[in-house]
Amino acid sequence: MKQLKELDWKPMALVPALALIALPLTGSPSTWLTLTVAGLAMGMIVFIIASGLTLVFGLMDVLNFGHGVFIALGAFVATTVLASMGSYTTADSLWLNLMALFPAMLVAMAVAGALGLAFERLIIRPVYGMHLKQILITMGGMIIGEELIKVFWGPEQIPLPLPEALRGSILLGDAAVAKYRLLAVLVGGAVFAAMVWTLNRTKVGLLIRAGVQDREMVESLGYRIKRLFVGVFVAGSALAGLGGVMWGLYQETVTPQMGHQVNVLIFIVIIIGGLGSTLGALIGALLVGLMANYTGFLFPKVALFSNIALMVAILLWRPQGVYPVTSR
């Protein structure tokens, strides 16, 4: 993040701009509010997943086409954990529900992170620096992961119902705002805040930001950046796991293919944001979330295309994404 003045505000303005454009199109302000909150919630969830991927690429130039597998794994682990805490989830108390939800999230993150460790060691490490092989191999890794999920949880989709107290909406004036979506926005905001704090207020964060710019120089200053990378990869995988849980709850169902379904969205987000930029990923994610919800309501048939059109438009404006990281 920039220290003083000179903050490049234009990309950040895109988010409210999009929201404002949608306002007259959606007719009523209450519909608009519902859609906007839904869009922000979806955007936040996508951000949680994308943030890990963009840092991994920015820091170590590794493109993980298999990031989706951590999403799916997190979601499926959550189904098991939540199913085993049935009494907590069916209770109508928010507190009890959260007491089931948070452990589910933590376990999902731990499992996804552990898989991330294995993934980095077995799949990624042998192909550092070779982009073509990375694309191929990480794709292969994702297929293996998906099939293994099918082995453990079966090939069919599994419902992931929201805990009782998180169902339904609260009324803000005329608008119905889904409770779960508000929670998603809060969690996403918390993750973003935590990332920003780590990146800007700790030495580790400093190393990551410097490493994204000039890996060689960081090594010349005496830091073993390879170890740092493993840590970032594991953190990114854990975040993807968390994102998976939240995405599963958002859709209220999980399927083994959800990994590569969300993959496409993630790629669009980090291309828009600029590979390596956290703030860029946030903006990209929010734009994608809002766009998906607005067009889903207004022009359902072209929803996925709208995101691609958005991506193309942004690339025509800034070919490297809204916040390109300087060295690449």
Next chain:
Amino acid sequence: MLNRLLSNDLPRSRWLAALLLVLFLGLAFAPFLFPGVKALNVAAKVLIFIALVASFDLLLGYTGIVSFAHTMFFGIGAYGVAISLNAAESPSWAALGFGVLAALLVSLVLSLVIGLFSLRVKAIFFAMITLAVATAFLTLASQLSDFTGGEDGLSFSVPELLTPGFTLMEEPLQTPLGEVDLNGRFITYYLIFGTVTAIFLTLLRIVNSPFGRVLQAIRENDFRAEALGYRTVVYRTLSNVLSASFATLAGCLLAIWLRYNGPDTSLSFEIMLDILLIVVIGGMGTMYGAVIGSVLFVLAQSYLQDLLRLAGGATEGLPLLPALLTPDRWLLWLGVLFVLSVYYFPSGVVGKLRERAARPPRARPAGGAASPAQPTARRP
């Protein structure tokens, strides 16, 4: 003459040459060697994959571009034929031709746009963008059901000459290996065989031409190629367009053979993975790899599933193994095979065979050439 036919791109390995010859003859005489509907289906599938993968190799192996949009062009070809023949009042050659041309035109435009876009974005972006576009196209095909038949796809009839009902001879041909029906399927098969052979030879010509050499230079070091005066964008775009066009033709052939097309038949992600697997196992940047790989893959697909069924049955009582060893999980083992191939087998079957042929049988003085038939250095 063989040299000219193969554009001077010889197998360069006796094993490889022998293998290719066997496969060529096998495919050429498949209706006679393997009578029966199922075997012919397998042979046709192999042929179509050869065309599909060889065109992908042009892009990946020779130009160094990863594009996940290949199945999209395949699908455009298949849908072009399907929609045209479905909409036509009677399935005529004109309708078929129209479908093929329309599909080629759409592919041309799309691949041009995608290719020119690579001007502004880097290789990694390009891969991601093609993934996004292909996924969107798949969704589109499922959703525009009035036009494309949606999830169920389109069934249609083909021109009379190609239908099973049409017969060249009243009675099937009796051969030592069985009965051969000289009907429309027979003719269709040879139509596919002829087209695929032509496509393959054309691709060989392309990659061995000056154009092809520039592509390879760009693959190795695009910065240098640009510095030498070659406009890499133009070459890459052309490569993209050619690759897409041949994939489209392959798609047309698929539709003609199956007389049906749907999203899963030609646009699914699984097909993209199959292509990747074949090109890696066969050998990237060799063209012949597409042939060997396609045969291996299609054979493995049938036999591996049977093998898994056997293995699953054998390990029934044990805890985890039956779940891992069922034919439904064949993609898992494919994935493992794929990952292992990328690591340990980067040059694929063709590459390995060529390496073995090039390795000198005994110790040679430093600077020995690749060809084993080297004249001695000194003559009296």
Next chain:
Amino acid sequence: MSPHTPPLRGSLPPKGADPAWGGPAPDRTQPLLKLDGVHTHIGAYHILHGVDLVVPQGQLTMLLGRNGAGKTTTLRTIMGLWQASQGSVQLDGQNITRQPTPDIAHSGVAYVPENMGIFSDLSVRENMLLAARGARSLDDIDTTRLEWIFGLFPAMKKFWLHPAGKLSGGQKQMLAVSRAIIEPRKLLLIDEPSKGLAPAIIQNMIEAFRQLKAAQTTILLVEQNFNFARQLGDTVAVMDDGRVVHSGSMAELAADEALQSRLLGLSLGSHA
């Protein structure tokens, strides 16, 4: 406080007095850095063809030569950024030829690359923090040392919180050198520090190096500006075509115009 005239505040304690400032008392018998027959290949290109180089302890050694002679490659090979394909690199008697770059840095080597290696999105302060390996947290830099650096390069203090990318070329160069000296190091490898700098700033640079020399820091400096080199160098090595073609004392080279002209194509009094 103008960044261009140098009323230099503070200077280092007298030589050898405080080991924290410049390392242990010099052992003039063993060179700090020794390269023996080092060959380096980059891809298919054979850049270094057997470099033999000796960098005596506590002195400033100049590495001179035409463009493309292999000077930068030599520094990068020492630093482990490129692997020597043959030969050995010894630091203080220890063989560091195959060590990874972070380990070499840990052995006490600081590197200032030709492109300065500044992290443009980070502030000057954050750049310095990274260089101060000993700093556990963000407030931990040795303030006395920092004051000394501010005295040498006042712009560092002025732009402390600004993104490093916004500095001028000369200021970036100063930052790069500041990073290398924020903590004491055994050896400084510096690649063309005066390139593109205004003469007044070069004077600041020269003064900084003088003070470092006075504190017994060993420096290997690549330069094209012979005037700069002449003022600072104790020993000199000249490279051409990937080999060291001349080594000896700077005084000797400075006195011999014919030699200069033969080796560098220029003579005393003119500078790049």
